[in-house]
Amino acid sequence: MKPAAFDYAVPATLAEAVALLAQHGGEAKAISGGQSLMPMLNFRLTSPAMLVDLRRISELHGMDIQPAGTRLGARTRWCDIEKSSALAAAQPLLCAAIAHVAHYQVRNRGTVGGSIVHADPAAEMPGLSVALDAQLRLVGAQGERMVPAAEFFTGPLSTVIESDEVLVEVLLPAWPAARRWGFQEFARRRGDYALAGAAVWYDLDSNGSIINAHIAIIGASDRPRRLPTVESVLNGRKPDAASFAAAAQATSAAVDPMTDVHASAEYRRALAGTMVERALSDAAQRAAA
Amino acid sequence: MKTEFEVNGQPVALDVEPRLSLADCLRRDLHLTGTHVGCEHGVCGACTVLIDGEAVRACLTLAVQADGRRITTVEGLSDDQALSPLQAAFRRHNALQCGFCTPGMITTAHALLSEEPNCDEHRVREVLSGNLCRCTGYMPIVKAVLDARSAYQGQSPAQRSNLTSVEK
Numbered sequence: 001m002k003p004a005a006f007d008y009a010v011p012a013t014l015a016e017a018v019a020l021l022a023q024h025g026g027e028a029k030a031i032s033g034g035q036s037l038m039p040m041l042n043f044r045l046t047s048p049a050m051l052v053d054l055r056r057i058s059e060l061h062g063m064d065i066q067p068a069g070t071r072l073g074a075r076t077r078w079c080d081i082e083k084s085s086a087l088a089a090a091q092p093l094l095c096a097a098i099a100h101v102a103h104y105q106v107r108n109r110g111t112v113g114g115s116i117v118h119a120d121p122a123a124e125m126p127g128l129s130v131a132l133d134a135q136l137r138l139v140g141a142q143g144e145r146m147v148p149a150a151e152f153f154t155g156p157l158s159t160v161i162e163s164d165e166v167l168v169e170v171l172l173p174a175w176p177a178a179r180r181w182g183f184q185e186f187a188r189r190r191g192d193y194a195l196a197g198a199a200v201w202y203d204l205d206s207n208g209s210i211i212n213a214h215i216a217i218i219g220a221s222d223r224p225r226r227l228p229t230v231e232s233v234l235n236g237r238k239p240d241a242a243s244f245a246a247a248a249q250a251t252s253a254a255v256d257p258m259t260d261v262h263a264s265a266e267y268r269r270a271l272a273g274t275m276v277e278r279a280l281s282d283a284a285q286r287a288a289a
Numbered sequence: 290m291k292t293e294f295e296v297n298g299q300p301v302a303l304d305v306e307p308r309l310s311l312a313d314c315l316r317r318d319l320h321l322t323g324t325h326v327g328c329e330h331g332v333c334g335a336c337t338v339l340i341d342g343e344a345v346r347a348c349l350t351l352a353v354q355a356d357g358r359r360i361t362t363v364e365g366l367s368d369d370q371a372l373s374p375l376q377a378a379f380r381r382h383n384a385l386q387c388g389f390c391t392p393g394m395i396t397t398a399h400a401l402l403s404e405e406p407n408c409d410e411h412r413v414r415e416v417l418s419g420n421l422c423r424c425t426g427y428m429p430i431v432k433a434v435l436d437a438r439s440a441y442q443g444q445s446p447a448q449r450s451n452l453t454s455v456e457k
Contacts, residue, residue, distance in 0.1 A: 001329060008290060008307030008353055038349040039330035041308075051307065053354065079343070103419025104397065106331060108343040109350065190418035 003041035007050040014059050014139055014166065020052045022141040022164035030054055030166055032075055035102065035110035036118035059168050060113065065090045070172040074113025082107065091172055093181040094132060097124050097199055100183075103191040113167045116152070119159045122193040122219035124185070126153060130224045131199035131216035132172050140165035153223040179203055180239065180287050182279030185218065186271055188262070194219040195263045198251075198275040200283060202234060210234045215247065220255040220272035227254045230276065239284045248277035294355045296321065297365030305352045312336040312347035314355075315362055323363040323392045327421070334420030337393040338362050342450055344400035363392035366399055366453050373453045374440030375399055375433070384433035386424035393420050398434045403449040406441035 011017040021028050027049040031037050040046045054060055060075040065086050072081075081087060081098045088095040101107060101115075101124050115125035116136065129136070129149035136147045141164040152159050161167065185197025202213040213234040215227045230250040237243040257268035293302045296319060303318055310329075315321045315338070327333035329348045336347040339361035367373050372380065375395050385391045394417065401408060401416045408416075413434050414427075422430060441449045 002310075002313075003308045005306065005308050008351070010353075010356075034351070034354070035331065035346075035349055038310075038351075042310075042329050042348070051351075055354070102331075103334070104401070104416040105334060105337055105344045105346045105419050106349070108340075108345050190415065 001042050001044060003038075004044055004047035006041075006048055008053065009050065010053045010056055012056050014057050014168065017052050017054060017057060017166055018139060018141055018164055020050070021166070024050050026163040028052055028163070030117075032060075032114040033077060033109040033111040034114070035106045036114055036120065036123075054113075054166065057166075060166075063087060067174060069174045072112050072170040072172070074111060074116075074167045074169055076112045078102070078107035078110050078112075081112075091132070091175055093175075093183060093199060093201055094128055094172070096181075097128050097183040097185075100124055100185055100187075100194070100197075101191075106191075112170055116149075116170065117159060117161055117167050119153050119157050119223070120193065121153075121156050121221060121223050122195075122197070123224075124194075124197070124218065127197065127199055127216050127218035127224035129170060130226055131201070131214055133214070135171040137168045137171065138162075138165045139168050144168075146171075150226065153225070155222050158223075176203065180283040182282035182286070184275045184279040184282065186275060196220040196255075196257070196268050196271040196275050198272065198279045200276060200279040202239070202283070204239070208238060209236055210239055210243070211236075215251070215276060217251065217255060217272050217276070220257040220268045222256075222258070227251060229254050234280075239280070239287075241281075244277045244280040244284075247280060248273035251276040290353055292353045292356045294357060295359045297361060303352070307351060307353050309352045310348050311338065311350040311352045311355050311360070314352035315347065315360075318352075321362050321364050325389055325392055327389070332421070333390070334393040334397060335390050337396045337420065339396055339400055342400065342403065344397045361396070363395050366395060368453055374437045375402075375452075378433040378437040379430075382429040382433040382436065384425060384429040390420060390422040390424075394422070394430055398437065399450075399452075402434070402438055402441040403446065403452075406438055406444070406449060408438070410435060 029048040031051045061073045064071040078101045134149040181201040185194035187194050196219040199216045202210045205211045213231040215230045233250045252269045252273035255272045257265045259265040312326050315324045325335040327335035331346050331349045338347045340358050
């Protein structure tokens with residue numbers, strides 16, 4: 001299908017973009033790479049009066065890798081992430097997971113910020129932002145604010161972002177080299193949205209026991225989220241098969257997936273547990289290798 | 290809304306509705322009907338074109354977003370005289386039947402081989418996963434792309450992106 005008619009602006013500065021969004025109330029929508037928004041427009045699932053193209057706004061571009069953490073400009077594309085060997089070293093879980101995002105052509109245009117704000121519960125980047133304790137910097141007519149990713153998502157395609165706000169950058173805490181991590185997702189076809197997926201990491205204390213476990217799931221809940229009950233099952237235990245099996249069981253108990261045309265709730269619940277178990281097992285094996 | 294970009298080396302200046310997709314713009318306004326429109330929501334890959342050398346979905350790109358950019362369509366990857374290495378390889382391997390997906394396959398494969406002339410079969414399959422073909426079963430397409438690699442290897446990046454008319 002073809003989108004309904006809209007006006008279109010390409011502001012040169014962030015202030016102009018915010019002013020345009022504010023001026024149109026909820027009727028304007030920001031567009032970055034458009035790889036989530038354009039299908040919505042083509043299906044007429046959304047029909048904004050105006051699109052505000054963010055491509056000329058310099059604050060949204062680039063990535064910056066520092067010992068204290070990593071900044072991803074909201075306009076960072078999947079292909080930019082794929083091509084950065086420095087980022088692969090600084091944020092290995094992020095980079096491994098991004099390889100699962102959509103297809104070659106979409107990865108040349110789709111952006112980190114667009115995916116987070118679109119907030120598909122099965123998409124990788126929203127789940128990663130939660131798993132990695134990301135901070136999201138939003139700038140709007142009332143000024144700027146930092147929102148932890150854990151508080152950003154409120155439901156399917158729903159977030160706390162106001163209609164006059166722009167996601168400017170994603171800030172990721174530094175990643176210790178010894179950290180254990182894994183990412184697994186299952187989709188029917190390459191590049192499809194995950195039926196369920198898991199981004200996991202943990203550190204080890206001096207006794208070799210798990211501390212600081214982070215277990216985030218995608219596709220098996222109405223939003224990407226961490227599973228505190230699973231994390232408490234893991235914390236204090238040794239990273240072995242028995243712990244990971246217990247985590248899988250706790251995951252299936254903790255998630256509340258929907259039945260839809262792609263899979264039943266029961267299947268997704270079981271799959272989420274399997275994804276967590278496999279991701280944890282990858283984490284342990286990668287460390288042993 | 291006025292927009293200007295380059296298509297297959299020629300500058301174009303158009304006045305279009307903002308909602309016009311780049312795919313429809315190429316087909317309707319510029320009569321470049323080699324770019325096919327299949328699903329219109331970014332799944333089938335038939336509309337793949339190159340923007341500044343990168344493969345993108347023209348159905349998920351607005352014509353006004355192409356402003357100032359360099360577009361290459363499947364028409365720009367052939368000179369109508371001799372077959373390009375990819376065209377020749379597709380013919381050799383019977384890598385098309387109805388031909389609807391072929392423009393997207395050729396543009397995608399050209400972008401891949403221009404950037405990664407030494408890619409392996411796994412990489413070819415991964416990249417082509419974004420292009421649907423309902424006839425061939427993909428095996429001859431994968432073989433054709435692998436076969437065409439040799440024409441791209443040992444060339445400079447600029448030479449690779451201009452590999453449009455080398456009969457093999």
